[in-house]
Structure formats: structure tokens, C-alpha cells
Amino acid sequence: xxxxxxxxxxxxxxxxxxxxxxxxxxxxxxxxxxxxxxxxxxxxxxxxxxxxxxxxxxxxxxxxxxxxxxxxxxxxxxxxxxxxxxxxxxxxxxxxxxxxxxxxxxxxxxxxxxxxxxxxxxxxxxxxxxxxxxxxxxxxxxxxxxxxxxxxxxxxxxxxxxxxxxxxxxxxxxxxxxxxxxxxxxxxxxxxxxxxxxxxxxxxxxxxxxxxxxxxxxxxxxxxxxxxxxxxxxxxxxxxxxxxxxxxxxxxxxxxxxxxxxx
Amino acid sequence: xxxxxxxxxxxxxxxxxxxxxxxxxxxxxxxxxxxxxxxxxxxxxxxxxxxxxxxxxxxxxxxxxxxxxxxxxxxxxxxxxxxxxxxxxxxxxxxxxxxxxxxxxxxxxxxxxxxxxxxxxxxxxxxxxxxxxxxxxxxxxxxxxxxxxxxxxxxxxxxxxxxxxxxxxxxxxxxxxxxxxxxxxxxxxxxxxxxxxxxxxxxxxxxxxxxxxxxxxxxxxxxxxxxxxxxxxxxxxxxxxxxxxxxxxxxxxxxxxxxxxxxxxxxxxxxxxxxxxxxxxxxxxxxxxxx
Amino acid sequence: xxxxxxxxxxxxxxxxxxxxxxxxxxxxxxxxxxxxxxxxxxxxxxxxxxxxxxxxxxxxxxxxxxxxxxxxxxxxxxxxxxxxxxxxxxxxxxxxxxxxxxxxxxxxxxxxxxxxxxxxxxxxxxxxxxxxxxxxxxxxxxxxxxxxxxxxxxxxxxxxxxxxxxxxxxxxxxxxxxxxxxxxxxxxxxxxxxxxxxxxxxxxxxxxxxxxxxxxxxxxxxxxxxxxxxxxxxxxxxxxxxxxxxxxxxxxxxxxxxxxxxxxxxxxxxxxxxxxxxxxxxxxxxxxxxxxxxxxxxxxxxxxxxxxxxxxxxxxxxxxxxxxxxxxxxxxxxxxxxxxxxxxxxxxxxxxxxxxxxxxxxxxxxxxxxxxxxxxxxxxxx
Numbered sequence: 001x002x003x004x005x006x007x008x009x010x011x012x013x014x015x016x017x018x019x020x021x022x023x024x025x026x027x028x029x030x031x032x033x034x035x036x037x038x039x040x041x042x043x044x045x046x047x048x049x050x051x052x053x054x055x056x057x058x059x060x061x062x063x064x065x066x067x068x069x070x071x072x073x074x075x076x077x078x079x080x081x082x083x084x085x086x087x088x089x090x091x092x093x094x095x096x097x098x099x100x101x102x103x104x105x106x107x108x109x110x111x112x113x114x115x116x117x118x119x120x121x122x123x124x125x126x127x128x129x130x131x132x133x134x135x136x137x138x139x140x141x142x143x144x145x146x147x148x149x150x151x152x153x154x155x156x157x158x159x160x161x162x163x164x165x166x167x168x169x170x171x172x173x174x175x176x177x178x179x180x181x182x183x184x185x186x187x188x189x190x191x192x193x194x195x196x197x198x199x200x201x202x203x204x205x206x207x208x209x210x211x212x213x214x215x216x217x218x219x220x221x222x223x224x225x226x227x228x229x230x231x232x233x234x235x236x237x238x239x240x241x242x243x244x245x246x247x248x249x250x251x252x253x254x255x256x257x258x259x260x261x262x263x
Numbered sequence: 264x265x266x267x268x269x270x271x272x273x274x275x276x277x278x279x280x281x282x283x284x285x286x287x288x289x290x291x292x293x294x295x296x297x298x299x300x301x302x303x304x305x306x307x308x309x310x311x312x313x314x315x316x317x318x319x320x321x322x323x324x325x326x327x328x329x330x331x332x333x334x335x336x337x338x339x340x341x342x343x344x345x346x347x348x349x350x351x352x353x354x355x356x357x358x359x360x361x362x363x364x365x366x367x368x369x370x371x372x373x374x375x376x377x378x379x380x381x382x383x384x385x386x387x388x389x390x391x392x393x394x395x396x397x398x399x400x401x402x403x404x405x406x407x408x409x410x411x412x413x414x415x416x417x418x419x420x421x422x423x424x425x426x427x428x429x430x431x432x433x434x435x436x437x438x439x440x441x442x443x444x445x446x447x448x449x450x451x452x453x454x455x456x457x458x459x460x461x462x463x464x465x466x467x468x469x470x471x472x473x474x475x476x477x478x479x480x481x482x483x484x485x486x487x488x489x490x491x492x493x494x495x496x497x498x499x500x501x502x503x504x505x506x507x508x509x510x511x512x513x514x515x516x517x518x519x520x521x522x523x524x525x526x527x528x529x530x531x532x533x534x535x536x537x538x539x540x541x542x543x544x545x546x547x548x549x550x551x552x553x554x
Numbered sequence: 555x556x557x558x559x560x561x562x563x564x565x566x567x568x569x570x571x572x573x574x575x576x577x578x579x580x581x582x583x584x585x586x587x588x589x590x591x592x593x594x595x596x597x598x599x600x601x602x603x604x605x606x607x608x609x610x611x612x613x614x615x616x617x618x619x620x621x622x623x624x625x626x627x628x629x630x631x632x633x634x635x636x637x638x639x640x641x642x643x644x645x646x647x648x649x650x651x652x653x654x655x656x657x658x659x660x661x662x663x664x665x666x667x668x669x670x671x672x673x674x675x676x677x678x679x680x681x682x683x684x685x686x687x688x689x690x691x692x693x694x695x696x697x698x699x700x701x702x703x704x705x706x707x708x709x710x711x712x713x714x715x716x717x718x719x720x721x722x723x724x725x726x727x728x729x730x731x732x733x734x735x736x737x738x739x740x741x742x743x744x745x746x747x748x749x750x751x752x753x754x755x756x757x758x759x760x761x762x763x764x765x766x767x768x769x770x771x772x773x774x775x776x777x778x779x780x781x782x783x784x785x786x787x788x789x790x791x792x793x794x795x796x797x798x799x800x801x802x803x804x805x806x807x808x809x810x811x812x813x814x815x816x817x818x819x820x821x822x823x824x825x826x827x828x829x830x831x832x833x834x835x836x837x838x839x840x841x842x843x844x845x846x847x848x849x850x851x852x853x854x855x856x857x858x859x860x861x862x863x864x865x866x867x868x869x870x871x872x873x874x875x876x877x878x879x880x881x882x883x884x885x886x887x888x889x890x891x892x893x894x895x896x897x898x899x900x901x902x903x904x905x906x907x908x909x910x911x912x913x914x915x916x917x918x919x920x921x922x923x924x925x926x927x928x929x930x931x932x933x934x935x936x
Binding site: 058077078079082083087090094095096098099107108109111115117119122123124125129132133136172 | 735740743746747751754755758759761763764765772
Binding site: 298349350354356363373378488489492496534538542 | 614618620622673674677678680681682684685686688689690692693696697699700802803806809810813847848850851853854855857858861862864865866867868869
């Protein structure tokens with residue numbers, strides 16, 4: 001591995017984007033170290049998802065740079081960014097609804113080197129096609145097992161209950177072998193039990209796969225139980241950065257959320 | 264020079280016809296969020312209605328009124344029977360249904376009237392001369408009528424209650440429903456207006472070339488759709504600009520013998536180029552899909 | 555590992571078996587002189603329809619894009635392949651080598667156009683793409699109709715070499731088998747999975763690292779390639795190519811076959827295209843003149859009714875009760891597969907929620923009581 005350990009996994013410098021004069025976010029500097037679980041919090045419309053979209057290449061930043069392990073990624077296509085090691089989930093779940101659970105994960109495995117199989121090899125039914133297909137199936141099952149979804153593997157993704165759909169989306173993202181996993185409100189719509197379970201699962205996958213996680217969440221309990229550090233955004237700008245308790249003690253954060261104390 | 268002016272006026276009048284048809288496409292697309300492929304065939308039905316009605320009554324004005332009413336009814340029926348059940352289904356399903364309806368209308372008219380060309384006995388108004396410029400009266404009538412209709416439609420949409428409700432539905436159907444707008448009624452009205460405009464367009468088309476066949480509507484339909492797309496589908500001024508632009512281009516390429524046979528190919532190539540450069544057309548709104 | 559017998563799924567081979575059986579049966583009939591010319595012609599037509607339906611099904615059913623210019627690709631294949639074959643006739647005669655070369659050349663020419671049409675497909679979606687493909691079909695027609703008599707025959711059309719009828723349909727069915735082999739293997743491979751993923755959600759596919767551009771172009775090219783091959787066969791079957799045949803209506807007819815067979819269902823496409831073609835040929839001899847259009851009315855009605863039946867949100871309950879699939883399961887008393895059906899099945903009938911739960915839940919930052927109120931004192935233990 002030529003990844004310099006000292007290099008942060010993700011670094012954004014002066015990141016900003018504007019849509020027709022409206023600054024969705026600006027001057028965002030975030031540095032995330034390896035194996036960190038990092039939270040992005042802030043009120044609605046603070047630009048959290050916009051930052052995700054910038055990192056994954058859906059929007060092109062108007063200002064600033066994004067570095068993944070020291071490599072600049074802000075001019076690359078979404079696919080290339082994914083190949084470089086960024087995977088994500090979506091706020092409003094985007095599964096491949098007409099495919100089974102296991103096939104959803106197998107799509108995630110699509111670009112892994114060990115499952116390489118050219119178009120011609122597949123179309124003409126070379127032995128490798130079968131080998132790869134079988135190996136992918138096994139690998140997908142393995143990933144599903146982590147999320148407790150193995151039993152559901154032959155169900156259509158759209159028939160899963162909400163919580164499981166969220167988990168499946170994480171599983172699919174994980175299948176792409178990311179260095180950095182972006183989770184957009186992973187606990188939304190889950191009940192307290194499921195949420196607690198999810199906290200454990202996220203920690204587990206961080207350790208198992210040695211990955212760094214950046215997540216957006218509204219549930220402060222969830223964030224404080226999980227995140228090493230957080231950044232609070234408001235109106236597209238960084239309000240505060242630090243551990244959860246540091247941030248919550250920051251007067252500017254308190255002001256933004258609770259309002260000014262007029263005694 | 265006189266030739267060029269003459270060609271230009273002809274182009275404008277053809278463009279006016281295209282614009283009228285394109286308005287139907289664009290309004291339906293904007294409000295019902297579907298591409299009504301059968302819109303061109305409403306023109307054809309309008310044409311056959313004129314053919315029958317002029318034969319029956321001998322009075323062209325009465326025939327035109329009958330055609331407009333009949334087309335309006337057809338438009339509404341089409342919407343109620345074929346498209347309404349599919350509201351909320353995938354766009355592909357709706358599109359295929361629209362294609363089926365178009366095909367159905369064409370085949371039915373072929374059974375009723377035969378595949379051959381029928382001559383419609385439209386009034387001939389002759390031409391007027393302005394200096395050395397000779398203009399056909401129907402060209403002027405078409406031009407004036409299309410301008411009047413477009414202005415009237417714009418005013419209707421901007422200032423009437425129904426028109427504003429149409430804008431609201433095209434912006435956000437769910438929200439307008441919550442605000443108490445009867446979305447179904449609005450969509451029906453849209454189809455009604457579109458179909459009636461198609462009947463009017465059909466009349467002007469027949470004034471220009473009074474012969475009709477079951478596929479009479481497809482070419483003007485596709486051309487007008489092209490016009491709507493060029494102008495930016497969903498946009499009413501876009502449909503007008505696109506229609507006029509396409510009409511002028513068509514008449515000009517037709518007037519040059521070397522490229523005249525390729526007129527259709529040229530128009531469609533322009534369509535493809537415009538879509539590649541500006542996927543939402545000239546005046547279309549760019550919609551960013553929320554991620 | 556022990557090789558499980560259950561890996562062999564009849565479902566996966568039914569198309570080969572069916573087509574293979576038909577091919578062998580009629581080959582024997584034909585070679586022993588028991589097949590009439592009209593039967594041979596019918597079989598050629600069926601083979602062509604199958605190729606068209608399966609290839610369009612790739613774009614419509616698997617990629618989820620609507621193409622209305624399939625006849626345009628066919629037209630290119632027919633003209634280019636027919637021309638090549640006519641040129642080679644002097645040196646190669648009407649043998650299999652000539653046939654092969656012209657098929658491949660015609661297919662590749664159409665395939666290249668498929669890539670060209672696939673390019674806008676990358677930027678346009680749905681309705682816009684449909685209209686571009688439609689425009690493409692019209693452009694192709696206009697270009698060929700205006701060619702000179704020496705090159706492609708213009709409005710009168712292009713004469714093609716006369717291949718031996720006894721063999722032509724056999725070749726056509728062999729091509730069908732080869733195409734099925736390629737298409738089915740592809741669809742069942744990781745590449746096919748990627749294609750269906752794009753259909754389900756393009757945004758998610760990109761985020762999952764699927765090269766959407768590549769796959770879209772690939773599907774368009776492959777679909778056009780086979781349409782081109784069907785075109786070449788069509789030109790040989792009719793001894794003549796006339797571009798007026800490859801109009802918009804023909805594209806619609808192919809679309810009807812795909813929709814009738816079921817989106818993304820290859821076997822369905824094969825059955826529906828064969829049936830429609832059979833019906834067409836039989837009806838053509840029964841009905842004449844304007845009544846012949848009656849079958850078009852029928853197509854149109856079938857198309858509309860099937861789409862409404864399959865897609866209308868209100869008919870969902872009805873569909874679940876009375877679909878062919880349910881009927882099939884009832885007749886064959888299909889045993890419930892424990893992997894797909896769970897005991898608490900009721901839960902699984904749940905319609906995926908239409909209400910956006912995120913919108914309901916994404917209220918502003920919730921300060922729960924366990925996190926002490928930051929404005930007073932400010933001790934946060936957690």
C-alpha cells in the first residue's frame with residue numbers, strides 16, 4: 001500500500017458550490033482521518049447532502065478542491081470517484097427495486113478486480129463467467145450476513161421493510177470496497193432498537209473493512225454514540241468542528257439551534 | 264428578394280400551424296407530464312371531420328365548428344379512457360399507450376375512409392398582390408389567426424383562474440391538489456384545449472393542401488412535436504418559437520431544389536443537434552434531479 | 555464441491571430447446587421437400603421477428619429506454635447487407651460465405667449507427683430519447699429514398715440476390731439461436747445485472763461505480779447490430795429492399811411484440827413475436843383491402859389494453875389475483891420455495907411506501923433529553 005498513513009482519507013479545501021447565484025455551500029474545510037467515523041450535522045438546508053453530492057461527483061464544485069488520500073478527485077466522474085474508493089447511500093433510498101437483495105449487492109461488487117470478466121467472456125459463456133458469478137454470489141452472501149440480510153437474499157429489494165432497505169443500501173455501498181463510506185441519514189425511519197443495532201453494525205464494518213465513514217444524521221443520540229468527530233454546518237458554512245461534546249458546547253452552535261439567550 | 268420575402272411569409276404561416284399543434288403537445292406535457300403521441304392523429308380526425316362535414320353541410324364555417332367540437336371530445340375521451348388509468352404508472356407505460364392510441368386512430372380511419380387520399384373541398388380565397396408581392400389569402404389568414412390564438416392562449420393562461428391552476432399543476436401536481444385544485448379537471452381541460460387547437464391547425468393545413476389520408480396527421484404531428492422539443496417542451500413561448508422556426512426552415516429548404524428532398528432529414532437533424540447541445544430545448548427549464 | 559443437479563434450470567434452456575426443436579423439425583421437412591414456399595417464407599418472417607423483438611427488448615425491457623427507430627436500424631442493415639451481397643454475387647455466388655459476409659457487414663453498419671444514436675441517449679431520457687430515435691428512423695428513410703438508382707436504388711428499391719429458400723430459413727433460425735446465446739448469457743452475467751441496475755436507478759448505478767455510458771452504448775450497439783442482421787435477412791427473404799417498408803409503423807409493430815411478450819422477458823418476446831407474425835401472415839390471406847387494416851386495429855387495442863392492464867395502479871389487486879403467472883402457479887401447483895416465501899408472508903405484501911419518510915422525519919436537529927440542555931450549564935456526558 002502506498003497510502004501514506006499520515007494523509008487524511010478525505011480533505012476538502014475551501015469547498016463551495018453555487019446554483020445560479022445561490023451559494024449552497026462555501027468555504028467548507030473538512031479533514032477526515034483514517035478509520036474515523038465523522039458526522040456532518042446541521043439543520044435542514046444546511047448543505048449536508050450537497051457536500052455528499054460534491055464528494056461523489058454529482059455536482060462539480062465551483063470553488064475549492066477535494067482530496068481522497070491526497071489525490072485530487074473533484075474533476076472526476078461519479079463512476080471514477082467510486083472506483084477510487086468513495087461509496088455512498090442516499091437520503092431517499094435508491095435501491096435497484098426490481099432486483100433481488102443479493103443482486104443489489106452483486107451490482108456493488110461489479111467493479112472489483114477479482115471479479116473481472118470481460119463482456120466477450122460473458123456473452124460467449126467462458127468458464128470464467130461461471131467462476132466469477134459463483135464467487136460474486138458467495139461474496140455477496142458474506143456481506144449480507146454482516147447486516148443480517150442473508151435470509152432475505154432472494155426477496156425483491158422493494159419488498160423489504162424500510163429499515164432493511166437502509167441496511168441493504170449500506171451493504172451495496174460496502175460491496176464496492178470503499179475507503180470512504182458516505183452515509184446519508186442511515187438511521188432515518190428506524191425505530192430505537194434498529195438504530196442501536198445500526199450503531200453497532202457501523203462500528204463493526206469500520207473495524208472489519210478498515211474504512212473511514214462520513215455520515216449525515218439528525219439524531220444526536222445516534223451521532224454522539226457513534227461519531228469520533230463532527231462538523232456542524234449552517235447555511236452552507238462550517239459552524240464548528242470537534243468532538244460531539246465540544247461542538248455542542250460551542251456558543252455559535254447553541255445560538256444556531258436554540259437561539260440567542262436573551263436573559 | 265421578393266422570392267425570399269414570399270418564402271418567409273409562407274414559412275411564418277406554416278410555422279403558425281406547427282406552433283398551434285406544438286402548443287397542444289407542450290401543454291399536455293407540461294401539465295399531465297406525458298407525451299401525447301396521438302396528438303398528431305387528432306389533426307387527422309379533424310381533417311376527416313371537415314371532409315365529411317363539408318360534404319354534408321356545404322358550409323365550411325359550420326364544418327370547422329363541428330371539427331373543433333369533435334376533436335375536443337376525442338381529446339377528452341382519449342385522456343379519460345387511455346391515460347387516466349395510468350396516472351402514477353411508469354412514464355414508459357404511458358408513452359407506449361399513447362403510441363397505441365395513435366396507431367388505433369390511424370387504423371380506424373383507414374378502415375372507415377380507406378387508405379387512399381381524399382380531396383377536401385376547402386374554400387379557395389385566391390391571392391392578393393401588394394406591389395410585386397403575391398400572397399395567398401389563406402397564408403395571411405393562417406398567420407393572423409395563429410397570432411391571435413397564441414395571444415389569447417397566453418392571456419388565458421396568465422390571467423384566468425383555470426390558466427393559473429394549469430401553471431400550478433405543471434409546477435407541482437401534489438401541492439396543487441393539496442391547495443384544492445382539481446387536478447383531474449385541469450388535465451381534462453388541457454387535453455380539450457390541445458385537441459381543439461389541433462382541429463384549428465388541421466383546418467389551416469387543409470386550406471394549404473386540401474387532401475387527406477389516414478397518415479395525414481403523423482408528419483405535421485411529428486414536426487410539431489419536434490418544434491415543441493426545439494422550443495423546450497413544457498414551455499408555451501417555446502412552442503411558438505420552435506413552431507415558427509421549424510416552419511421557416513422547412514419552407515426555405517423546400518425552396519432550394521438541391522436539398523428539398525432532404526427537408527425532413529434536415530429538420531430532424533436540427534432537432535437532434537439542438538437536443539444534444541441543449542437537452543431541454545431552447546426555452547425549456549433545466550430540472551435538476553434531486554439526489 | 556458436489557455438483558448439484560438443481561443448478562440445471564429448465565427455465566434457462568427453454569428458449570434454446572424450443573427454437574432448436576422448431577429448426578430441426580422444419581429443416582427435415584424442408585430438406586425432404588415437404589415444406590411449401592409459403593411455409594418457408596413464414597418461417598423466415600418469424601425468425602426475423604424474433605430477432606427484432608429480442609433485440610429491441612434489450613433496449614426497452616432491460617435498459618428501460620424507449621426506442622422508436624428500430625426499423626431504421628433494420629433499414630440500414632437491409633440496404634448495406636443487401637448491397638454487399640449483390641456486389642459479392644458475381645465472385646461468391648449465392649453461397650453461405652456471401653450470406654455470412656453480408657450479414658456481418660449489415661449488422662456492423664447498423665451497430666455503428668446504434669452507437670451514434672446511443673450518444674444522445676447518454677444525455678436524454680425517456681420521451682426525448684424516444685423522439686430522437688423516431689427522428690433517426692425518418693432520417694434514414696429519407697436518405698435512402700433519395701439515393702441514385704445505381705447505388706441503393708432510390709424509391710424503387712434495391713434488388714438482392716436470391717438465396718435458396720430451402721436453406722434461408724434454416725440460416726435465419728441458426729442466427730436466432732446464436733443471438734439468443736449471446737443475449738441470454740449477457741443478460742444473466744454481471745454485465746446484464748449492471749444494465750438492469752441502470753434501468754432501476756441511474757443515479758444509484760453511477761454511485762455504485764457502474765460505467766453507465768459504456769453500458770448504454772453497448773446495449774444500443776448490440777440491439778442495432780441484431781436489428782441490422784434482421785434487416786439483411788429481410789432483404790434476402792423479400793428479394794428486394796424498399797425503405798418505405800421500414801417506417802414508423804414497423805417500429806411500432808416490433809414494440810408491440812416486446813410489450814406483449816412482457817418487458818425484460820425474452821421467452822415472452824419470442825412467443826409474442828412468433829404469434830403476431832403468424833397471425834399477420836394468416837390474416838393477410840383472409841382479409842383483403844381495407845379490412846387488412848383490421849389487424850392493425852387489433853394490435854393497437856392489444857397494446858393499449860395490455861399496457862393499461864399491466865401498469866394501471868388501480869388494477870394492482872386484480873393483477874395479483876388473475877395474472878398469467880398466478881394461473882401458471884395454480885395449474886402446476888408450484889411448490890413454495892422456502893428461500894423466496896417466508897412464513898410471515900403477510901408482511902411482504904406491503905407496498906413500498908410512497909410517503910417520503912425522510913421528509914417526515916428530517917425535522918430540525920432534535921435535542922433529546924439525554925443530551926442535557928446546552929443553554930443552561932452545558933454538561934454533556936454522552
